[in-house]
Amino acid sequence: MTKVLIIGAGHAGGTAAALLRQYGHEGPIVLAGEEAAPPYQRPPLSKAWLKGEADLEALLLRPEEFYAEHGIELRLGVTAVSIDAAGRTVTFADGTVEPYDALILATGSTARKLSIPGADRQDLLELRTLADAERLKAALGPGKRLAVVGGGYVGLEAAASARALGAEAVVIERMDRVLARVASQTLSDFFTGYHRAHGVEVLTSAEVTGFEADGVRLADGRLVGADAILVGVGAAACDQLAATAGLACQNGIVVDEAARTSDPAIWAIGDVSWRPIPAHGGRMQRLESVPNALEQAKQTAAAITGRPAPTPEVPWFWSDQYDVKLQIAGLPEGADRQVLRGDPATAAFAVFHLDGDRIVCAEAVNAPAEFMAGRQMIGRATPVDPVRLADSGVSMKAVAAG
């Protein structure tokens, strides 16, 4: 019977284990991860959980008993240190060796570090794991001031949650706008305004040059005072195990549409994979999102159990800040223009990115209908009339119908 070994007990690994059983895999499954907690969801760590609105139970992907009940051997607190691809074994830091027939690498990504003076300070915070989130939460509250280095989604969500906990927050971004790498100018302007309206200080074009006892030093000499500093400057793929084992890697582990690596007995899923995106012409990219982890878990479980490959999905993502739900479908690369639908001043609008007469990306703020229809139209490559698309008086159903 095929034995499946999964390294990384996070969102992708935990889901793959459960799906393998759901799809009828009868052989042994070992799910091994270095964190102490059973597989849990990370999104609430910067949102509901951080604000105290969700407990650990609510974070868990499945109740802890689920794994034993389904014959999944959950090995927690263990770190895989090497793969012998020829011998089909994985060695752990505690010296144990686990053989496999099929190996799934789901090692995720890790918070990027800055290499500037003071970056090795023990009290700097990052936000990737439950343990990180517990440290951050303990540092927040009335009378505290949080400095967030990096105006990406995680940083902005943490700032919003800090405000909800009564703390002051300042976001420091080196680019000229927040979310510069991942969202349109319209979205950046909207979120900057929304955070400022909620009392967050947002500094842009502000380069951090060092961390000091009282706060963060900027290139222009200013010292931004803070009681706690969260560094949120992106995540790097945990692909060292794979690279050392000789698997093809490029900013992540290179996989095909079934999430298979350059070794036919090894799959890589979730944040760690450098994957093709069929809805975008097979463009290769890393996607750091829950929907991506779920999609690739499905692909792998289907491949291992001999099921037909699932239909490729349009990538999507969400972020919650204050009372704003942002949903993004597709990727903006290749777009030649943007169409705004609705008014950002009402906090309900969408920005569509078009390549010719096709939507390639939909950014929807408190606009679920625009998100749903946009995602479908991207998947079906539906031609669209930009004038009707911009007109909120024309329903999205009617826009999609042409």
Ligand code: FAD
């Ligand atoms: P992870 O969930 O990170 O799991 C990887 C696991 O592998 C970790 O537990 C790690 O310890 C373990 N591991 C690594 N190396 C080894 C090793 N050598 N041996 C054993 N174990 C190892 N996505 C969204 O779509 N929407 C959101 O709103 C959103 N918000 C987020 C907020 C935060 C604070 C964070 C951190 C992420 C957020 N994400 C969000 C991203 C989403 O959580 C990730 O894309 C998702 O967790 C990826 O799943 P994964 O299994 O690939 O990686």
